[in-house]
Structures are given as structure tokens and as C-alpha cells.
Amino acid sequence: MANNKHLTTSWGAPVGDNQNSMTAGSRGPTLIQDVHLLEKLAHFNRERVPERVVHAKGAGAHGYFEVTNDVSNYTKADLFNGLGKQTPLFIRFSTVAGENGSADTVRDPRGFAVKFYTEEGNYDIVGNNTPVFFIRDAIKFPDFIHTQKRDPQTHLKNPTAVWDFWSLSPESLHQVSILMSDRGIPATFRHMHGFGSHTFKWVNKAGEGFWVKYHFKTEQGVKNLSPDLAAKLAGENPDYHTEDLFNAIEKGEHPSWRLCVQIMPLEDANTYRFDPFDVTKVWSQKDYPLIEVGRMVLNKNPENYFAEVEQATFSPGTLVPGVEVSPDKMLQGRLFAYADAHRYRVGANHQALPINAPKNGVHNYQRDGQMRFDSNGGRSVYYEPNSFDGPQESPENKQTPYPVEGNADAVGYDHHDHYTQAGDLYRLLTKDERTRLVHNVVEAMKPVALEKIKLRQIQHFYKADPEYGTRVAEGLGLSVPQEV
Known part of the structure; x- marks a missing residue:
């Protein structure tokens, strides 16, 4: 019997990395062989009918x-x-x-x-x-948007899910701070x-x-x-x-x-x-x-x-x-x-x-498909290469190369400073803007069901700026965890 704690693909295979997409070297590009990434994104795009997901x-x-x-x-x-x-x-x-x-x-x-x-x-x-943005790898996008949508049982928005994901994804702190500021x-x-x-x-x-x-x-x-x-x-x-x-x-x-x-x-x-x-x-x-x-x-x-x-x-x-x-x-x-x-x-x-x-205008060899409402290419040649003077590629418009190196692997970004720019943003705000930012954060976090999620997020705010974290903690009636 499979361990139900193990994340699996839709075909039941265990997932080795759900945080980083597979790239050619640390900078990529992303590899199409990352079937878990493709499955997540393709399934995610089909979760709502018919409006945009x-x-x-x-x-x-x-x-x-x-x-x-x-x-x-x-x-x-x-x-x-x-x-x-x-x-x-x-x-x-x-x-x-x-x-x-x-x-x-x-x-x-x-x-x-x-x-x-x-x-x-x-x-x-x-x-x-x-x-x-909140995340920096597309493999996390379906999970992130799930937290912004409705709870599958209550069909209500779920602040616990929102802040649980953000607190476990510290790279989100910069965007979270913008969202909770006046510009939100x-x-x-x-x-x-x-x-x-x-x-x-x-x-x-x-x-x-x-x-x-x-x-x-x-x-x-x-x-x-x-x-x-x-x-x-x-x-x-x-x-x-x-x-x-x-x-x-x-x-x-x-x-x-x-x-x-x-x-x-x-x-x-x-x-x-x-x-x-x-x-x-x-x-x-x-x-x-x-x-x-x-x-x-x-x-x-x-x-x-x-x-x-x-x-x-x-x-x-x-x-x-x-x-x-x-x-x-x-x-x-x-x-x-x-x-x-x-x-x-x-x-x-x-x-x-x-x-x-x-x-x-469009000149290609794509044909048929649902709701094709134009001439569908008429009687023109429908494959390439061909001997009938059909449209051909223009080599001068090839994309320019850039070098890639390293192993085909699921890796994250090398730089893990999630706090400097969020802290800089906080310090750029006026006194009144900081007060409103803290108020908005506190009000948004009050409904979170688990105290450990609140404390985890408070640590992120504190690492960005001690005043930021301390004021959020005070607003929630909590203390900044000793480890920070």
C-alpha cells in the first residue's frame, strides 16, 4: 500500500520535487521532460469551466x-x-x-x-x-492560486490557506507587502x-x-x-x-x-x-x-x-x-x-x-479544429516543406541563442534573500503608510486558524524589518518568536 503522505502525480507515481521545475542548468530554460510540471499546469488550466481560471x-x-x-x-x-x-x-x-x-x-x-x-x-x-510576483517558479502556481480560490468544503475564501502558503513560501514576502500596502x-x-x-x-x-x-x-x-x-x-x-x-x-x-x-x-x-x-x-x-x-x-x-x-x-x-x-x-x-x-x-x-x-494576416499550415470559422486555408497546400511555393521560415527571425550549462535537474534560484527588498519597501513608506500596511496585514491574518502559521509569517516580517514584524505581532496579540 502506498504511503498516503507521499505526493504523487495523477498516475500515482511519487513526486521527487514539487518546489522547483526541471531546467537545463540553474538558469534554464525549463525542460519539457518535466512531465510533473506540464501535468500540473495543464490540469490547472482546466479546473474552471468556462471562465478564466x-x-x-x-x-x-x-x-x-x-x-x-x-x-x-x-x-x-x-x-x-x-x-x-x-x-x-x-x-x-x-x-x-x-x-x-x-x-x-x-x-x-x-x-x-x-x-x-x-x-x-x-x-x-x-x-x-x-x-x-508571489512565487518565482511555475510549478508552484497551481498551489498558490488554489489558496486564493474557495475552500472545497465550505466554498468560502480561506485565510488560513492563504497565509499558510505564504508563510511556507518566504519568496512571497515582497509581493505580500505590496498587496497589503495602500497600492493593494x-x-x-x-x-x-x-x-x-x-x-x-x-x-x-x-x-x-x-x-x-x-x-x-x-x-x-x-x-x-x-x-x-x-x-x-x-x-x-x-x-x-x-x-x-x-x-x-x-x-x-x-x-x-x-x-x-x-x-x-x-x-x-x-x-x-x-x-x-x-x-x-x-x-x-x-x-x-x-x-x-x-x-x-x-x-x-x-x-x-x-x-x-x-x-x-x-x-x-x-x-x-x-x-x-x-x-x-x-x-x-x-x-x-x-x-x-x-x-x-x-x-x-x-x-x-x-x-x-x-x-x-496569418500564413501557416494549421488546419481544422473546433469552431473553425474562416476559409480553413482553402485549397492551399497544407504541409511543409512542399514544392508548391507555400510559406517558408525566415532564418533572419530565428531567436538568438544564449548559453546554458549544468545538469538536467530540478533546482531553485541560488539567491535566497527574500527579505532585503521587502524591508526596503517597508522603510520607504511614510509613517502613516506603515501603519495602514500593518493594520491591513493584521486584519487579514486574524481569521487564520493556526497560531503556528501566524508566528511563522511574523518571523518573515521581522526578518524584513524588526519594526514590521514586531508591530504585526503586537496587533495579533502575539510575541515575535525567540529564534529571530
Whole structure:
């Protein structure tokens, strides 16, 4: 009889590592032979029918992106080249954990997904309103989101599960601190920044590469809601953010963001003081200052919510020449998971829907599938290579290589400092902002059923900053554990 304490795959085999995905060397890329990772992500994407498993509640708008600075030294991507060049786009804002009918004003990260309809195909930047995330390996994503969803017995949100997972995953501390701060509840979708969060790779026409991070800076200014007002709005107008975005655009008050990037030379990744591909950390803007790229403006509301907002599909793997991926373990998993979720939720032909279809046309050998509503390739050749002048690859658009080394193994990031940046964030806050942060944490942790979970999390806060941990402990009527 198998030991029921042992974690197993869906086919009953024991799992040797459920914390780290298998990579080629310590930085990856992630290996497709990690069948446990693929099974977790594929099963997770099929757990909700038919709404999105995460980011179910959202609002969208059309607009354009205009280049305001020459960055051709860094990337050959068409949409980022040529001063004044405009590219049409569609954006979807969302909450993460709630269902389709949930309130807009809950404390939750906000999804920030942008689809650029470029002359070289579509390009998606799929991020959040925070520059970091709770975890840094995709193998932990299904477990994390399970804690944010409903308890399978009570069908209620479960604070014990939330804080149990966070306290056992100290890499989450930075994002938890942001979430529990004033920025955890934006005033509107218009009054928040957006981030690509992950590290990506830009490549210029000479084939030179650079690591890059995206920052969308709101031109409306950052504004947030107090918990009391947010709770009031959740009861009186649960669609407050959706309504605000629609009405602002209808009135001609077109929201806008300034897109900036941080650029890191490739070789710096080997010597920087922490792993730059770790999505739980930010790069210092003193080390890599923001460089302006352009301006995003939203100026048109959808004509039909379902056809445009609900059927819009985004993936960080929707790339164009000049933009490539990095060994970020969380990003590597998302490259599979997002597109797979859309194939399940919307269908194998989701990219052919009008809201997702590229403006420059599609030329490939994909045929058939459910709900194929176009000509299905007509009578054209349907395989490659062929002798009938069908579309062929363009070698100049191959992704540029980066070296990998080491053993095929399930390994974590080398850098285990989960506390410095969370502590720096706490110390950057004003006295009043710290007080509100501590209050929000305390109120969120009070319902946790086990005292040992509270004490474990208090240790993380204390390691980030002694005052932070002490004040949370006092608010919960507990003492900071002696071991810290």
C-alpha cells in the first residue's frame, strides 16, 4: 500500500520535487521532460469551466501606442522603432482571484495585459500592476492560486490557506507587502501603474541582446482606495472599476500611460547582486534607470463585451522579432500555461477571432479544429516543406541563442534573500503608510486558524524589518518568536 503522505502525480507515481521545475542548468530554460510540471499546469488550466481560471473579472479598451524615443539601439521590434509611429492595441485590466461576478474593489493584484497589433504580428505584454510576483517558479502556481480560490468544503475564501502558503513560501514576502500596502486596492484601473514583471530579451538589428523590464507609468497619477471605502463600493457598486473606465473613455477623458524600460547588458546577469530573472525581485533604478519608449492611450470602448473583452486571449509567448524570452522560471511556465488555457477555454482557433487576429494576416499550415470559422486555408497546400511555393521560415527571425550549462535537474534560484527588498519597501513608506500596511496585514491574518502559521509569517516580517514584524505581532496579540 502506498504511503498516503507521499505526493504523487495523477498516475500515482511519487513526486521527487514539487518546489522547483526541471531546467537545463540553474538558469534554464525549463525542460519539457518535466512531465510533473506540464501535468500540473495543464490540469490547472482546466479546473474552471468556462471562465478564466484566474483574471476572470475584467474590463477592456482599445487604443494606440506611439513611439516617443529612439530605442533602435536596443531592439529591432517594429512597434518600438520610428519616432511618432503608432500601433493599435487592446488592453484588458482584471482582478486575479475573484470570479466573473466578484467585486472590482477587493484587495488583489490587477492584471495588466496589452495586445499590440504590429506590422510583424501581435505582441502581448501580460503583466500586473505590481513589478514582482508571489512565487518565482511555475510549478508552484497551481498551489498558490488554489489558496486564493474557495475552500472545497465550505466554498468560502480561506485565510488560513492563504497565509499558510505564504508563510511556507518566504519568496512571497515582497509581493505580500505590496498587496497589503495602500497600492493593494487601486482607486481605478486608470490610476495604477502596469508592469511586464518578468525579464525579457531585446535584440537589435545587429543581433546584440539586452535584458529588459517594462514599466507602464500612469499619467493620471497613482490613487488608491481605503479599505472602508473599497468595502462600501464592493457592496454598492461591485463593477466600479469597469464603469469608471468605460465612462472616462466615453467622455473623452482618454487614460494614458508612459512606457519605460530598464535595460541590462547581457553580461551583467552573471554578476548582479541577485538573479535578475527572479520575478520576486526588482532591479534597482539607480543601477538601471528608466528609459522612455513611448506613450499608450486608450480612446475607444468595446462594441461588444463578450466578443472583445471575454474572448481576448493573451500570452507572454505571443512575441515579435526583436523581443525574446529570458530564463525566468515563472515566465518559462507561463509560455505554456497561458496559450494552453486559451486553447481549452476559447478553442484551438482562438487566435483567428477578430479581437485576437493579427492585422498583417496569418500564413501557416494549421488546419481544422473546433469552431473553425474562416476559409480553413482553402485549397492551399497544407504541409511543409512542399514544392508548391507555400510559406517558408525566415532564418533572419530565428531567436538568438544564449548559453546554458549544468545538469538536467530540478533546482531553485541560488539567491535566497527574500527579505532585503521587502524591508526596503517597508522603510520607504511614510509613517502613516506603515501603519495602514500593518493594520491591513493584521486584519487579514486574524481569521487564520493556526497560531503556528501566524508566528511563522511574523518571523518573515521581522526578518524584513524588526519594526514590521514586531508591530504585526503586537496587533495579533502575539510575541515575535525567540529564534529571530
